[in-house]
Each structure stands twice: as structure tokens, then as C-alpha cells.
Amino acid sequence: MDFKEYIRVIPDFPQPGISFKDITTLLMNGEAYRKAIEELKTMVGDLKIDVIAGPEARGFVVGAPLAYALGVGFTPIRKSGKLPYETIEADYDLEYGKDKLAMHVDAVKEGQNVLIADDLLATGGTISTSVNLIRKLGGNVVGAAFLIELEDLKGRDKMPGVDVFTLMKYDH
Template sequence: MNFKDYIRVIPDFPQPGISFKDITTLLNDGAKYREAIEEMRKMIADLKIDLIAGPEARGFVVGAPLAYALGVGFVPIRKKGKLPYDTIEVSYDLEYGTDVLAMHSDAVKPGQNVLIADDLLATGGTIATCVDLIRQVGGNVVGAAFMIELQDLNGRAKLPDVEVFTLTQYPF
């Protein structure tokens, strides 16, 4: 299946020169959403995964159903100040600014195998920060899975020791 047929491309959002890949059109179609999650599940089926982690917000809509499909737990990675318990935090650069991501300090146990899931791999900054958070508490990052990869932004370069899985790729 060509998942690009269900992803809306919006030029100049959120700023001029950015070509936003909008997965809400895919999410709106229950059968295609399910098919996308199932295809992602198949891509990672050979990995030993204890947990899936996903950065807010679209990492939740990819990671949580993927965790459910695999029968493993889900770890939300959120922006600073959004989690109610003791957290660890890492600052990172965005394509157009900076931000801080946080994770509960006890969300991943030492030695657990974690897959990171998100809608989009662009520059790799968000996912590299997720990798850092997970490794800080002793977790093993066994891979990262995405619905979309923007190839020209070379996000894989920030994940040199992480296996990357994608449903579809676009040039920037």
C-alpha cells in the first residue's frame, strides 16, 4: 500500500519553506490507520521489545497503538513540566528553536529493550533526545520506527547506532 496517498502535504507550514506532512488524514481513516500500525508492527517483529516510547504528541498516536499491538508497555516522553512524578530532562534543538523533553525517572528499568516510535523523522533531534533519556536510565534502544522519513534532512545521521524503520519516505 502507498501510505503517501493518505498523508496530506501542506506547503509553508508552520513557516515558509517547510512542507508539513499531515498524518491526520491517515488517522481519520480507521482501516488505513490500522494498516499503518500493522505494517509498522511487521517491520519490527523480529526485535526483542519490552517497551515502546513515544514523544508527544504524535508519538503517542503511533507508539501507543503499536505497543498495544505488540502487548508491551508504552512510555510517554513529554515536554518539560507535563509529567507529575520525578523526571529526567534533556534539552535539544528543533528545526526552528529549542525545547526540553522529559521522562519519568522510573519509566524504563535498566536493561529493558525500548523501541522509539513517532510519526516523523526529520532532523533527528527529537529522537536523539529520546535515545539519550532512555540510555540515561539504563535502557537499551533497539530501534526507532516512523510513519514518515524526510530523507533530505538526514535525521538518521543523529542516530548512528539505532536501527531505523519507516513506512514511507519523502524528500524535504
């Protein structure tokens, strides 16, 4: 299946010069959404995964169904102030701004193998921060899976030693 057929590209959003890759059109198509999750499952199927972590918010719509398909747990990575229990936090740079991510202190157990799942790999700020949070909790990041990778932004370079799996690749 050509998953790019289900991605709406919106020029100059959220600011001039950005070519936004909108996954909502893929999510609205049940068959395409299911096949995308199945394809990611196949891509990461040889990894030993104990839990999937997904950054807010679109990492939830990729990570949770992937965790379900693999029969493993899911843990959210949220923006600061959104989790109700004790957290660890880290600042990071976005493609067009700054933010802070948090995880519950018990979200990942020492030695657990964690796959990070998200919709898009761009500059790598969100994902490299996610990798660092998981490692601080004692987790072993076994890979990162994405629907889309913007190759020219070289986000994978910010995650040395982490295998990256993507369904679609675009230039920025």
C-alpha cells in the same frame, strides 16, 4: 497500501519553506491507520522489545497502538513540566526552534529493550534526545519506528547504532 495517499502535504507551514506532512488524514481513515500500525508491527516484529517510548504528541498516536499490537508497555516522552512524577530532562533543537524533553525516572528499567515510535523523522533532534534519555535510564534502544522520514534532513545520522524503520520517505 500506498500510505502516501493518506498524507496531506501543506506548503509553508508552520513557516515559509517548510512542507508539512500532516498525518491526521491517515489517522482519520480507520483502515489506513490500522494497516500502518500493522505494517510497523511487521517491520519491528523480529526485535526483542520490552517497552515502546513515544515523544509528545504524535508519538503517542503511533507508539501506543503499536505497543498494544505487540503486547508490550508504552511510556510517554513529554515536554518539560508535563509529567507529574520525578523526571530526567534534556534540551534539544527542533527543525525550527528549541525545546526540552522529559521522562519519568522509572519509565524504563535498567536493561529493558526500548523501541522509540513517532510520526516523523526530520532533523533527528527529538529522537536523538529521546535515545539519550532512555540510555540515561539504563535502557537499550533497539530501534526507532516512524510513519514518515524526511531523508534529505538526515535525521537517522544523529542516531548511530539505532535501526530505523519507516513506512514512507520524502525529500524535504
